[in-house]
Amino acid sequence: MASSDSDAPRPVIGLPTYCERTRFGHWDVDSAVLPRTYVDTTARAGGIPVLLPPTGTARAELVARLDGLVLTGGADLDPARYRAAPHPATRTRPDRDESEFGLFELARDAGLPVLAICRGLQLVNVALGGTLLQHLPDVLGHRDHSHTPGVFGVTTVATLPGSRVAAIAGPEVRAHCHHHQAIDTLAPDLIASAHAADGTIEAVEARTGPFLVGVQWHPEENATDQRLMRALVEQAARYGRERNR
Numbered sequence: 257m258a259s260s261d262s263d264a265p266r267p268v269i270g271l272p273t274y275c276e277r278t279r280f281g282h283w284d285v286d287s288a289v290l291p292r293t294y295v296d297t298t299a300r301a302g303g304i305p306v307l308l309p310p311t312g313t314a315r316a317e318l319v320a321r322l323d324g325l326v327l328t329g330g331a332d333l334d335p336a337r338y339r340a341a342p343h344p345a346t347r348t349r350p351d352r353d354e355s356e357f358g359l360f361e362l363a364r365d366a367g368l369p370v371l372a373i374c375r376g377l378q379l380v381n382v383a384l385g386g387t388l389l390q391h392l393p394d395v396l397g398h399r400d401h402s403h404t405p406g407v408f409g410v411t412t413v414a415t416l417p418g419s420r421v422a423a424i425a426g427p428e429v430r431a432h433c434h435h436h437q438a439i440d441t442l443a444p445d446l447i448a449s450a451h452a453a454d455g456t457i458e459a460v461e462a463r464t465g466p467f468l469v470g471v472q473w474h475p476e477e478n479a480t481d482q483r484l485m486r487a488l489v490e491q492a493a494r495y496g497r498e499r500n501r
Contacts, residue, residue, distance in 0.1 A: 274288070369492050412431070412453065433474070
């Protein structure tokens with residue numbers, strides 16, 4: 257009897273976390289955490305979410321156990337990685353940088369499908385040779401991309417016709433955004449596949465090679481739109497099947 261699609265193994269999706277002081281129950285302790293929306297979105301899209309703490313140098317044996325990777329949002333990257341001095345508004349997490357730059361390099365070497373979100377998009381651009389604008393209000397003269405601390409604003413994003421992002425998300429996206437940095441110089445191996453009305457690059461994708469899509473917005477914050485995460489999970493399932501032949 258042939259098995260149905262529902263019987264097929266679900267792909268394992270890695271989600272990097274970050275270390276924060278966390279209070280729960282009687283405890284006030286350092287914890288490796290990630291907003292639950294990432295976990296829920298991954299599970300709804302058909303993946304098995306696995307949280308990855310920032311434990312130093314990434315290892316190939318970890319990547320070998322994954323079918324896909326989501327580079328999650330969070331703090332700013334160390335500007336030294338793109339040969340810049342830090343802006344007063346830049347806030348970094350060196351432990352995440354060390355772990356996730358290595359994780360991305362190993363994932364690309366292995367051909368792992370990658371969806372990069374907010375900080376993740378910026379990491380991909382820097383890892384591939386691009387640079388960042390460290391504080392958008394200085395450049396744009398407004399704070400529309402991070403208007404209220406702790407609140408996601410909605411930005412209308414136009415996608416590039418014929419791009420992978422357009423094929424997944426359509427010609428226009430009502431994007432949930434909260435970022436004060438963005439791409440300045442685009443890495444040579446990437447295509448800018450979506451922009452905000454003010455010209456800010458809001459999505460990128462790889463010119464060639466395995467699935468690599470980065471978005472400056474937070475698709476996990478829109479529970480009614482699973483398209484980007486579903487696209488990653490579909491690619492991850494295909495990757496898993498081909499690896500296990």
